Amino acid sequence: MQALRKSRPGSGLGLEPVSALPAPAAGEVLMRVENVGICGSDVHAYEWTDGYGFMEPHLPVTMGHEFAGHVVATGPGVEMQPGQRVAVMPGIPCGTCAACRRGEPRGCTNRRTVGLTVDGGFASHVRVPAANCIALPDNVDTEVGALAEPLAVGCEGVLTAGVGLGDTVLVMGPGTIGQALALMARFAGAARVIVSGRADAPRFEVLRALGFCDLVDVAEAPLRDQVLALNNGLPVDAVLEATGIPSTVNEGLSVLRKDGVLVAVGIHASSLTLPLTDFVRMRHQLRASHGAARRTWDRVLALLSRDPEAFRPMITHRLPLERGVEGFELARQRAASKVMLQP
Ligand SMILES: [Zn+2]
Ligand SMILES: [Zn+2]
Numbered sequence: 001m002q003a004l005r006k007s008r009p010g011s012g013l014g015l016e017p018v019s020a021l022p023a024p025a026a027g028e029v030l031m032r033v034e035n036v037g038i039c040g041s042d043v044h045a046y047e048w049t050d051g052y053g054f055m056e057p058h059l060p061v062t063m064g065h066e067f068a069g070h071v072v073a074t075g076p077g078v079e080m081q082p083g084q085r086v087a088v089m090p091g092i093p094c095g096t097c098a099a100c101r102r103g104e105p106r107g108c109t110n111r112r113t114v115g116l117t118v119d120g121g122f123a124s125h126v127r128v129p130a131a132n133c134i135a136l137p138d139n140v141d142t143e144v145g146a147l148a149e150p151l152a153v154g155c156e157g158v159l160t161a162g163v164g165l166g167d168t169v170l171v172m173g174p175g176t177i178g179q180a181l182a183l184m185a186r187f188a189g190a191a192r193v194i195v196s197g198r199a200d201a202p203r204f205e206v207l208r209a210l211g212f213c214d215l216v217d218v219a220e221a222p223l224r225d226q227v228l229a230l231n232n233g234l235p236v237d238a239v240l241e242a243t244g245i246p247s248t249v250n251e252g253l254s255v256l257r258k259d260g261v262l263v264a265v266g267i268h269a270s271s272l273t274l275p276l277t278d279f280v281r282m283r284h285q286l287r288a289s290h291g292a293a294r295r296t297w298d299r300v301l302a303l304l305s306r307d308p309e310a311f312r313p314m315i316t317h318r319l320p321l322e323r324g325v326e327g328f329e330l331a332r333q334r335a336a337s338k339v340m341l342q343p
Helices: 042-046 053-058 150-162 176-187 201-209 223-230 247-254 274-282 296-306 320-332
Strands: 002-006 014-017 028-038 068-076 085-088 125-129 132-136 168-172 193-195 215-217 237-242 258-263 284-289 314-321 338-342
Touching: 002 320, 014 320, 028 085, 028 320, 042 168, 042 320, 068 150, 085 150, 125 132, 132 296, 150 237, 150 258, 150 284, 150 296, 168 247, 176 193, 176 201, 176 237, 193 223, 201 215, 215 223, 223 247, 237 247, 247 258, 274 320, 314 320, 320 338
Parallel strands: 168 193, 168 237, 193 215, 237 258, 258 284, 314 338
Antiparallel strands: 002 014, 028 068, 028 125, 028 338, 068 085, 085 132
């Protein structure tokens, strides 16, 4: 089969032949991948920006961690039946470290990640632990099902912020994770969700299709002026950052109320300079969110099942796997929102 692989450190990734996968081992399933999204972090790894060196010892690796498909074969001890449609949680806990033994797999210190350190979904088939598979509800197809991963990341960010009924929330960054944060903030009861971006017309278009109209283009006027104008001159209750640009954290804090929470979700290639006096006097709470708990995935699948079509506008491009590199270029140039590859 063909797979989109990262073979060496440095920029790039390419379609390479790989031999057919062996039968699944105990506790594993062999999956037919039907839809796999190109994620912002895949683009970072493609460009080899700072923060992805952890992949180096694991190369070559088939990338792709946002995928859904169906089970074609199961290893010993797996109860799931062939034909079962599933989405895949990418984090594989080691099962033996202190955190895993305590029953806290998210705290695993020896965690592997499907599509970053072990072979992932940019291929027709992939072997994954059965424990990482979550059954898709009957009315959720594998295209919408492949959005479960970024939606879970957004859901976890909103839970981390503690967004509540009637809150005003600023989401910084209009990409897929920003869209997921905005959707989940709305589900959590936010009365107003403002989304900011910089000259991001294609992704603002997606946000409008998802029902968000309070959009702020910081290329036109300063963020603070626009946010205050939209919110009756008041600061916001929570800021959810998905830009990956450290200085946007300071901009976000400039419109956050006292005791408000800012959650950083973006992956940042450089450091933040934080004016600590203002930070302390405002009693601002800076938190981080990364990945998602199993319980969060269950919440997301329940929401997907309620109205799958409400999420489909997030997908702007569909390409066969053979045109994967083209998909990466579209995502990199921000001409696309979610690019879905269909192996
Ligand atoms: Zn992702
Ligand atoms: Zn562990």
